[in-house]
Amino acid sequence: MNIHELNIVHQDFHPGNILSSNFKHSIQISDFRLSGEEEYTKAADVYSFGIITYKLVTGISPYLDISHDKDLAMMDYDQKFHFILQN
Helix, strand or coil, X not given: CCCCCCCCCCCCCCHHHEECCCCCCCCEECCCCCCCXXXXXXXXXXXXXXXXXXXXXXXXXXXXXXXXXXXXXXXXXXXXXXXXXXX
């Protein structure tokens, strides 16, 4: 059973929250933020998983050329997607 089947949203999914001793038999997710005031949806976890997958496949952090501040935060999904494709 996965976390979304249990209706749980992680809210802070990133590579530092993926745990495994050898990445062959068992991978676990840690540091769930089950409480908090901000509303997160499963879509946020799916988006985060996509970013992690992109970095694993390419070896490059997406948005590397954009400072990680309000400019990145204010970009909508389409702008971010096109930025990745152009770079």
